[in-house]
Structures are given as structure tokens and as C-alpha cells.
Amino acid sequence: MKSDNACLPLAFAFIVFGTVSLSATEPEAVKTLSSGELAILNVKGIERVSISNARSSLVKDFGVFQAGEFAVVPSAGGDTFLVPLQMRIRADGLFARLSRYTSAGRQTAEWPLRVVGGLLGGITVDTRNQIAYCSDSRLNVVYKLELNNTHASFTTLVRIRDAGILGPVVLDARRGRLLVADVERGTILSVMLDSRKVEVVLDAGTMAEPVSMTIDSVNDRLYIADASRSRVWVGTPSGNRWRVTSMTVTQQLKQPISVALAPDGSLWVADRGRQKIWLFATADGKTLRTVTP
């Protein structure tokens, strides 16, 4: 056994880098901008992609960092980006933070999460009240943050003790609640904004790994990227709960990791497995186009 291990580094030299693209531009998350353009968050930073000619420009180069979900907030001076940045090691522990950037890439605010070991996972914004809601996928907490105050602190909206890993979060404004996916259990939870009551609105069993969500508040539809079941689910309300059906056909997507609603109601899906960004018609799930970053 020992001799096998000794040979390992050489063997893995090929294994690790033999066939894999090491491109650092794989999309981690997609959002649509007010202009209809696409914003892509990848490990380097935020890119803006013109839909008409597929040209991209770098909005913000973060250098080296890791990030997942982000939010686009329309404002008078142009869209702003809210980016949860992963833990940073300081002398007194590990801390996450949320940073805000203008469409020109200028940082205008940074809110540290003053909770040791916290990890900001999902984020959604109540644009009318300028409040951000973030899920902490490590401590299973949903935080609230006032965006109008650059000195504001994250406050705990609710701690969900029996959750697995809290993931993406969307605002169901119509019902005055947040919808939070549990990435580990494959469930959707609702958190009432007034009473902070938590209940399961989509049971385990259907979804395996809901890593991204977006809500169409006009048509009252919920779209969920399920990375392990390789599909996008579309949710329709059923009383207080949701029912989901598959929107995409089997084996079309490989590892969908982010969904974003386009202004015309179609749906962008970032697929890490196929290294593509797809645009689907939400009415029938047909592919409208693909973008290869």
C-alpha cells in the first residue's frame, strides 16, 4: 500500500490536470440586469454580457476569491451588485462579508458578518424597502440587512436549527415571506417576514440539490436549479405550499447551478457540467439559445 501511495503524486499529475479545463471563467451564478444584459459571477469577478452580440466586459475583477450567489439591485444610478464574499481569516477568527459594487465596479459599501464562522450562501433583496436577506449555510441562520445604512449590521431574522444546509433564498413578496431552499434535505422552507414562522412548503423526495432559485412574481412561478437531478424545476403554488414539475428534459442539463429570470420571462440557466449558459422559454421549456463563456 505504501508503494502505491508513493506513486500517487505522479499518477495524479495527469489525473488532476490531464483533461480538465482549468479555465477560471466558469460561471458560478447568473443574473439579469435592468438593461436586459446578463451578469455573470465567476471566480475572477463580475462580467456583463450583451445579449445582442454576446460581447462581455469585466465589471469588477476580484482577483482571487470564491463566491456563489449574488444579487442585482436596480437603482437610479444604474444597477448595483451585492456579492457575498467568503470567509476571510482575521486575527480573531473567520468572517464573511457582503460587498456592494456599482455597475462600474466601484465598491460603495461593505458589511462584515460579525459572526465567527458564518458563511453567506443565498441572497435576495427587497428592493422596495432596500433590505437584503441572506442565508448562512453553515450556521443555518437567515439574516436581514438594511442596505440604506452602510454602517448597518446583519441581524438574525430566524435560526432554523433542524435544517441541513440553508441555500438559495428568494422573496415571495405576494405572501410576505422568504423561500429558502435546504440544499442538503432537498426541501423548500418558508419564513414569514412578520411572524418569522418557519414551515416546509415543499417536502423532500423530489429535489436532490436545489442550489439556486428565482421567483417570477408576475406569474407566481418558482424556478429551482437542481444540480444533482440535472434539471430545472418549475414550482406552482398550491395553497401555502408549492408543487414542482420538471421544466427541462432529461439529460439536457448536466449540473445546473444558477437560474435567473430574463425581463421577457424566459429563464437563464448556468450549467457548470456542460460549461454553458442556456436560455429557456418558460412556457414550454424549449431552448432559445446558449452562451458559452
Place this chain on the structure above:
Amino acid sequence: MSLRPTAAFVTAMLVFLPLRAAALDLHLDNVQTAASPFEFNKITDSGDTGISISRDALIASTPSYDLWMEPEGVSAVPQYGYFRYEIYVRPKTSPGQITRLIFRGKTDGGFDDQFAEVHFTVSNGASSEAGTIMLPIFGRLPSGAITSDQPADPIPVFLATDKEISVPLTNQLKQMPVRITGASASPNDRSLWKPVEIRGATSGAFTPFLLLNGAPPSPDNLKIWLQPKTPQAFATALIPGKNKEDDVITVLVRYKTLAREEMSSPIRVRVRFEPWPPYLPFVAVIGAVLGWLILLGVRARKEESGDQMRILVAAAVAAFLIEIFGMLLVAGGSELKFLGFPIDPFRLLPATFIGLIAGLAGYQSRDFLLNFAKISFFKLGNTGGGQ
């Protein structure tokens, strides 16, 4: 209607039926590291077809099953703090019947990313078989994978000569290769240098390379090419600061490890300007002239001009010889001291100082030379040639 074609059709359908009927289950045991456990949990499984094992795959096998993971089968989900593993299992008797299983791997502990032996159990409902497979496991945060052994003393750079410096890199991870994807270099004081170049093996352009764990540091794969701006470098060398180094070049090495995003590690290369050694004895001679001028103003004015010149030549020769002697001494590992203070004869200011002292002590320099060789030229009052 004949039953035979129908039976054949059913048989064929059973053969090509994807695996759900005979679904396999795979369990991966948690890995206990010195710091904390790395836990595997199955997310989902599904039947798959048409998948072949690439030559880069991580493979394990039991008497009845093949098990493998492609290198791209592991990926980070950093926002939710876990890693995703896509593993395939197939029975050896029916290699077309492949089951794809997705696992979540996570830890709360801090340990280096590494490959570990993971115990697994494959079962088909009726029986199960166990085995081990090498899989990468990851600490909660990416660990610093790259270090560079730098010499205790700053690296000498000649004032007027370009210099190529190797930056040896060492992979600190356990059984996990690191790919060096790029590098950039920036000096603390840009006024001292022309733009610093990054070079690769055989002094050509830098190309990404692999760094294996346990391999000796690779001095040739990453180099920096320094071109000093001589006047500024001369001024810096003449007036040394409190640090032993004259400047620090920060080499930012970018690297990538399996399933992690690209990271960077700064490496500090300390450099010290040194004149080209053959110049130093002449620098000492210039110092001797300065010393002689001072001596002339203070004491030797009364001497005849011939004797003044003899003192100058004696001081210059003594400075030249002492400087060479000092350089040989230091090069041999010894120390040159003046009034108990160590002097580095390979630096500009000390070399000038040696000359200055020799010039100031012009009479003693003459005596010093006369002790070595009875050359009449150095005897004061001698107006003729040799004696």
C-alpha cells in the same frame, strides 16, 4: 403468432434496460483526519449509459464491481461549504449497466487538502462488497500550498549586470499536485529596476507547470530576470539602509489545486546590490585617495611633493591589498573586523572605508608595505630610483 420473436424482444429489452431494476448502492465511509472527520453523504443516484472510464480516472474495484471518479467529477460548492463527488459503479458482468452516484463531502475542520483512502461498500440489495478508493478530501478553507525556501542572506545582484534568480517552489500539500498557472513580480522600489520579467525553464517564457508533493523544489521552472538601473542601484548600495537587503521583489505565484479556485501566494525575494568584485579593490583605491587628501590637509602638508606621492601610492597599494585580502577572508567564511565591528568587503561603502583608513594612515601604510618588501620607492626622502 410466433412466440419466439416476442421472447427475443423481451430478452433484448431486459439486456438494455437501464439499471433501475438492479440498482446499485454505494456507501462511502467518513475519513478521519488528524484534525476532524471529512463526511460523505449520498445526494442521489441514477442509471447511466455510454460512460467510459478515462485513463485519468480514479479507479477502484471489488471482485464484482468497478468503481471510478473522473478528475472533473469533484467540484467545490463554496457558497454552501461542501464538495460534490460524482462516482460511477458498474458490475463487471454487465459493464453497460452504470450507476451514477453523487455525494456531498464536507468538514468543519481545518486540514490540508489531500488524497485519502476511502473505504466503500457496494451493494445490490442481495449482497455487498467492500473496498477502498483514493479520493481527494478538502479542508474547510483552502490551505497555503506553496512555499519557497529563500536563502538567509539577501541574494547579491551586481550593480551594472542583469541577474536571473531562480525561485524554487515546494508543494506543501499531502499527495495533492499543484499546478503553477502564472506569476508576476513587483519590486518594493520600482525606481531601482527596469520592468522585472518572469521566466520559465531554460530562461524562456514562463509556462504553467505541475508541482508534485514530495518532489525536490524545482529551481528551474520559475525565475525572475532583474535589470538594475545602475545609477540608482549605485546610490542605494553606497548608502545602505538598516536592512541587510537593498530591495525586496515580491513574486506573486498563482496556482490551482483540484476542485479549488485559483489562488496566489506571495514570495519575497530579498536582494542586495553588490559591485562586481574585481571593481572593489579599485573602489578601495579611490577611498585611499580620499583618505590621503585628508591626511594631506592635516599632517602631510609639510612633506615634499615626492614624499606626498609616495604616501599616496603606499596608501593605494595597501588599500588594494587589504581589500583583496578581506574579500578572500570573507569568501573563505571568516570575518573582517575593524575595531571589533565586522566589515563586509564585498560592499561598496566598506570597500571605500577600507581605502579611506589606508589613506588616512598613509605613513603606516608605507611601513606596512616596507614590512612586506624592502622597496626603496616607499622610503621618504628618496629622490632616486631603487636602492
